[in-house]
Structures are given as structure tokens and as C-alpha cells.
Amino acid sequence: MITTIILGCTIMVLVVLLWRLVWRTHSAVDPLKAWQIQGHRVNVDAFRLLVDRGEMIYLRNSVPQIEFRRLQRKRIALAIRSLRMIASDAGLLMRVATLARSTEDSETANAADRLFFLSFWVTIYARVSAAYLLLEWAFPGRIFRVRVPVDRYKRLLQSSDWILARRRQVAVRTRVAA
Numbered sequence: 117m118i119t120t121i122i123l124g125c126t127i128m129v130l131v132v133l134l135w136r137l138v139w140r141t142h143s144a145v146d147p148l149k150a151w152q153i154q155g156h157r158v159n160v161d162a163f164r165l166l167v168d169r170g171e172m173i174y175l176r177n178s179v180p181q182i183e184f185r186r187l188q189r190k191r192i193a194l195a196i197r198s199l200r201m202i203a204s205d206a207g208l209l210m211r212v213a214t215l216a217r218s219t220e221d222s223e224t225a226n227a228a229d230r231l232f233f234l235s236f237w238v239t240i241y242a243r244v245s246a247a248y249l250l251l252e253w254a255f256p257g258r259i260f261r262v263r264v265p266v267d268r269y270k271r272l273l274q275s276s277d278w279i280l281a282r283r284r285q286v287a288v289r290t291r292v293a294a
Contacts, residue, residue: 133240155208156201157273160266163202166195167249167264176257188256196249202269203242209276210235216279224282231275238272241265 165171172191176184209231216228241263248262 130240133243134236156205158198158201158205158269160270163195163198163264164266166191166198167262172257185256189253192249192253192256196246196253199242199246199249199264202265203239203246205269206235206238206242206272209272210239212276212279216283219283221282224279227275227279227282231272231279234268234272234275238265238268241268 172188175187175191179187213228213232213235216231217225219225219228242265245262245264252258252262
């Protein structure tokens, strides 16, 4: 019975999240301009240091307990902020992928499908990771297994760069051909 309730709630949350993501993709603002203006490009190495267990253990052993809790909560708050920026970037790139799907170039359309899929999963992982980090913030010093979307986020940025470069190449070719 409890499993059914948890499973039902999880499915409902995923449906609401998917609806919000798809709803955002239909805004009137040009996604490419929005990405160039609002894209954050989170520093992945700095984010990894914020959530690194070894760094947390070193900090716990180096400073008094009260100071550790204060510093650990600051680190976690910065990591949560970074995850929100990662999720925001993924949402923007989902809109870019939707726009790129409408091209006649099959390579770009396939890359856009991959970008859309990656954006969706990065958003979900970022939200789940933020929930775990909130638990760590409430209980500093406890070690929770947090799956951070860092590698997928890197691939997401690489895919978006490829698509944007490809769109520029196609635009230049069509101008030269005309």
C-alpha cells in the first residue's frame, strides 16, 4: 500500500515536471537569444568541490564542530544554487533543442533530440540532487549519496555548442548559395 502511494506520487511529480518543462518550451522568446543572455554555464570543477565527500571530511577534521556546521551549510547552499542554475540551463537548452528540431538538416535534428533528452534528465537529476542536498543542509556532517548531474551537464553543454555551431554553418552555406 505504501509502495503504491510512493510510486503514484513519484509518477505525479514526474508528470508535473514534464508538463512544466514542455510548457516552458512554447514561450515567445527566441531560445537562442535567451540561452546567450540567461545561460549560466556553471563551473563544474567548483561544483564538484562543493559536493566532494573528501573535502567535507577534511573540513570536519580541521575546524571545530560549530564552525564546521556553519561552513558546511554555506557549501551546501552554494551547491544548491549551482544545481538551480544547472536546471535553469537545462530548461533553456530544452527550448533550443525544440527549435533545432525544426531544421531540415537531419544531423542537427538528431543532435537536437539527444539535447532534449539530456536536458530532461539533467533537470530531473538536478532537482533530486537538490532535495538530497537539502537533507545534508538540515543534517550537516551526514553523508547522503547524492547523484550529481555533472557529467551529463558537461555533455549537455557540448551538445548545445555543437548544435549552435552547426546552425551557424548551415546559415552561412545558405547565404553563400543564395
